[in-house]
Amino acid sequence: MFLESSAKPIDSSLQTSVEKLEKTSPGLSVIAARQFCYPLVETGIELMVTAPRKFNVLEEFILRASLEITPKPTEVELAQVLGLDPIFVRSTTANLQALNTLKILPDGSLQLTPEGRTFYEKGSVPQPPESHPIYAIADPLLEATAFELNPLRESALNLPNLGDFLPLNSRIPRVDSLTLAEVQQCLIHQGLGFHRPESGKEVTAFQIAQPPETRWQSVALFAIFDTLNQRLTLQLRRGQQLLESATLWLETLQSEGKISLTELFEICSTRGEESFPQENPEVEARLEQVRQAAIEPVTDNVEENSTPTGRAILISESQIHTQFLETLQTATHQVLIYSPRFTEQGINYRLLQGLETLVKRGVWILVGQGTIPGKLSKITPISQEWLTKLAAVKTAEGLSAIQIVALEESHAKEVVIDRQIYICSAHNWLTYGGDRLPLGESLYQVTLPEIVSEAYQSLSTQFQQRAESLWQQAITTQDESLATTSLSIWGALGMAETALQQIQDREWLELLPIWLKIACQGLRSQQMSPDSPSLNQALSQLSKLTPDSPQLDSLCEAWRQVMGVIADQDGTIALNLLSEPVWQDFIRLGIASEAVESPDAFIAGELAKLAANLSPTQNPPRKKSKHHKSG
Template sequence: MFLASSPKPIDANLKETADKIEQQSPGLSVLAARQFRYGVSQVSLEVTISEPRKFNVLEEFILRAGIELEPPPKVDELATVLGLDRVFVENTTRTLRSLQTLAWTTDGSIALTPQGRQFYAQGSVPQPPQTKQIYAITDPLNCNLFFLASALEETKIDLPELEDFMAIENRSPDIYSLSLAEFQQLIEASSLGLHAPKEGKIITEASIIDEPINIWQSISIFVIFDLLEDKINLQVRRGKQVLEYPSTWLNVIQQAGMISLQDLFSLSEETIASERNLLMEAKNAEVEARIEKINHIAIENVLENRTNPQANKTALIADKGSVILLRDSQIRTAFLDTLKSARQEILIFSPWVSEEVIDDEFIKLLENLAKQGVSVLIGYGIARKQEEEERQITPTLQEKLTGIKTPDNLPAVQIFWLGNSHAKEVVVDRKIHLCGSHNFLSYRGDRLPRGETVYKVTIPEQVQEAYQFLASRFNKQAQKLWKNALKMGNEQSAEAAICVWFTLSMEEEALKQLQQNNWLKLLPIWLKLGFQGLKSKKISSDSEYFPTALSLLTQFSGEDANIELLREGWRKVIGAIATQNPDQAVKLLTDEIWTEFTRLGIAESPIDSPQKFIAKYVLEQQEAKKPTKNKSQTVSQKKGRKKN
């Protein structure tokens, strides 16, 4: 069953998926993977569906007469008023009564049923009911009940049965005790199009017509070691789809000691510990390998410069980048100058962080960067667990750093315990990489020579490798923040996660999460960060996610609590896009979007066209960019003109 050539118990047909998991998510390692089968229950139902159609002219007159005339007319009276044959009107009335739109009365007068009044308001009458056969599937592993238009096929699946290793408690709804309203709700959620009340399509009856049968389903379970969190997670998949509910459930019972990885995967505690140590060593070895490679390039550059100085200068001019070796007293100056050169983002990892380094001068530097729209992510930690960290960051320093805000009052500096690394690295704007033996944020204020060296790297390939390594760790932190925000409804954690994603140029991921989790209340934060990215040229005006964000306007109301923030956000964003690319701004403001801008008050009177809107907010942003002259400047300029 398992690959003989692999030390890990991974089913042969799951090896490709395991490799993809590791490739797509740096920091994850699949320790084991195995397929199982489990049974779902299938039963067929017959449902009766009532569906409306537009009423004709005569039906409209009859229904209208029953509502508006007092007393309601009889059939023969209505025929006389309409100048029609009595039989013709009587037949139409009989049809409407059979459809339960008109009530039967003893004197033959026109009287609408409550259902008839509802249909009249919709401009329709029900058609004769139709019946369909559908299939209800009870899935005990996913704890849900859903419906399909066609039956699942009964297939033989020769795999270990999951229930031989653990008890699966079926918490799915009991189909035999469901009310009609519950059937309607579940069928509507199954997207079969059979129950759509807004369209007048209603299931009026549902009945089980045969005995349930068991259908085998196959799943795959992966044991994944998360290198960054130093923990094991179980993931359940059906094909490429990750099944969230059973994955969460398996992790809960595994952590509670209710299942055995040895029994499920032949994976012992000793094997897990051994793999964990190898992976931990490999992670730090990866950093060391990169630095060793940089060291090799630096030596080559020095030798080349000694033998052929002119050739070395030519290579640098060709923008191939360079590796410069910095020693002792050179390091601090180069570090600060590199930070000051930032225009978009800074990523820093230092094993420890101390107030001797992050002093008032350093805080002031970070505040100036924040004013320029630069985002800073700081990671620290050398221990494997945060509580084991010997040199914790002080609450005072933490507060100083997190108190640094952007001009829009969003986090400009974020600091996270990432742990388990000796790396000392800085990446600025994905153009400059500093690395070496120097603890950038924790050298205890000792500015005397200590025999330390740092490489300043501008070779694009090497800088990108370092960036990807740090970015993957910060992205993992953003995912944790977001999960916590969803669980606790914590907007502050959500805001922090969105800020990290924007720093890492993952604004599309942030927008996707807002959509998927229906947390559009936070869209103004996304817009503020988008505006900041447009101003710094980090985000392109033709990015594909701006049309997606605009399409969400239909989900807002002019009475929403955050509508003013939304209005301000879109005005700034469209103005910034137009400043970069006027044609792109016009392209974004389609007729549909302009209608939403008008409805929500984003575009205010007397602005009556996208062109006027764009012109107004481009002008406002251009005016905001103009430097303000202080009094001393004005006086000196006047004196200069007098001398001339």
């Protein structure tokens, strides 16, 4: 019924990332995720980089003399002071002039330039510019240019081109339009080490060295629904990195109606309308109550926020199927199920085995499926194969324990267990900017008494109405099969008295064996008490029967079974039911053999048969028997 996870457009390669995001962010559900590729533009660049070096002793002496000696010295004067051949001084001053740190005035004296003064203070002189190859990568998603030391690897990505859906070409930055200052700033930001003015290393120029080439980059697009705030967000991710600026641009395009998310995620826009019915206002109001009740436990610690009166919790989608089956097994007497659609994936062997286990414990199960208002035909009914398998799940007395009937159309799946636990889920679609996106299932498990009671009342009323309708048809057509279904529904709802009263009012006493089988299951599930007045009422009908009455054999066997089950729970009550008039009817009709000496002996025999027929795993919890054999 509740699938392991809903069929949402999520690329298999992104499934792990989706599960991690949903696990670490309660209340968030990834409703679609798809990988794309898009083109980057790679351009070869040549940088001209200057870097300082420590000056040597002669350079330091010349620069210092040019700065501090007055009047300014000439090359010949410095050579004389140093005792060097003037050729060595001229060679050094020529290098300093080439580096724009020193100039020779018309009178031959030496003067430090402003750049030279700066380098002198740093204790270094600039070197001639060096050429460094680098690669400019223009990224249209980020609308920015980055630099790489090595060219990107060429790779063919077998992914849809994001450029087919988004206007990427208009966002590709032109590398040849970059200014030197922009290049320098980008190099500083990336920390590539080419431009570090504080250390004297500077990019002084750049030029295009290789023509632009296309390279491909992968990117993931996520559509994420916040179930608490009922809000959809989009995210573009590269691995674990969220591309914030690209995400903002994408949301702007969506808000302006310039892109379609159904096209981006390949979602059929009519699929939701064909597959799921329209909202039922009453049910939707109840679901909204549940959503609001679940908000606080989802955002904080569940145990701290739960109250003695119950709670509502949101189950993560990956845990829906497992959680449903585990909770289902807590049932002790009754399960009401409604689903607008049943699929082969939802009705499966795990569910069937779980239902069989419940029935062995005495649990009644009612299953409702939706119909289109005003039409008799069912929509996507349970397949005949599974109808046969479900109908084959019998009570110990051979009565079908799972009743499947058509109810009002609704968009939600609802389950009520023992009138104490309410499980609800709706496979909704989100209308977003004209698109319809699948939200998947949001399963809630509720133990808040008021909400559980309201849900039970709604479902049980529908089942009651269906039982009454089938009963009227059965009366008109004298169809015992329809009548059995009606009686079983009443029995499952704990309305055995109503079922018996209908049989009496119509004097349809041939149905008494069916009612007794229903009573056996009710006694096992403790929906019916061993001292229920309806049992005495049923016993009073025996006086109306004769040894040649129809269905007498079935009636006799059914009463033996009922008395055995009652005696197993409370022997004293079983004996009290067998009053003298009743015991005489038991003997007269052959329910008890004339060879049986007393009610005591009869009960003892039925207890022995019950013990022999039921395996230990089939025996329900029982009270200590109060039956004692008479001496």
